[in-house]
Amino acid sequence: MRYLFSRASVALYTLALVILSISPLPGPPEAIAFPHFDKVCHFFLYGIFSFITINTYLRQRVRHPYLACVGYVTIVGLLIECIQYFLPYRSFETMDIVVNGTGMLASLPFNVTT
Numbered sequence: 001m002r003y004l005f006s007r008a009s010v011a012l013y014t015l016a017l018v019i020l021s022i023s024p025l026p027g028p029p030e031a032i033a034f035p036h037f038d039k040v041c042h043f044f045l046y047g048i049f050s051f052i053t054i055n056t057y058l059r060q061r062v063r064h065p066y067l068a069c070v071g072y073v074t075i076v077g078l079l080i081e082c083i084q085y086f087l088p089y090r091s092f093e094t095m096d097i098v099v100n101g102t103g104m105l106a107s108l109p110f111n112v113t114t
Contacts, residue, residue: 005055005112013052014076017045021080024089039099046103049073055111066108073104 050073057065077100085092 005052005059007056007060010053010056010072013049017049017076018080020045022083022087022090039095042096042099043103043106046073046077046100047107049076050104051107051110054108058111069108070104074101077101077104 050069053073054065054069056062057068062068077097081092081097084090
């Protein structure tokens with residue numbers, strides 16, 4: 001548990017999220033594809049991102065951990081969306097930003113550190 005909530009884990013998750021978000025990936029298989037499937041993915045990816053980040057910040061006694069978490073996750077999400085605007089195989093979507101924020105806020109109450 002100690003290694004799950006470390007600055008290295010936040011950095012690795014951030015890197016993985018950036019790579020996943022800017023890579024040209026195929027759509028989901030038809031067996032699991034449904035309307036707004038990508039929004040469900042955004043919700044859970046940013047919920048997990050926020051969960052790891054807030055628990056790391058609480059464990060490491062970062063000053064104003066909730067504000068720091070919301071700021072960090074929001075900035076990363078906005079930067080990724082802005083980068084996607086310039087990629088021919090990706091697109092900027094305002095709804096992605098809304099769902100990212102919703103996933104982030106939904107996971108904030110779930111902290112496991114004491």
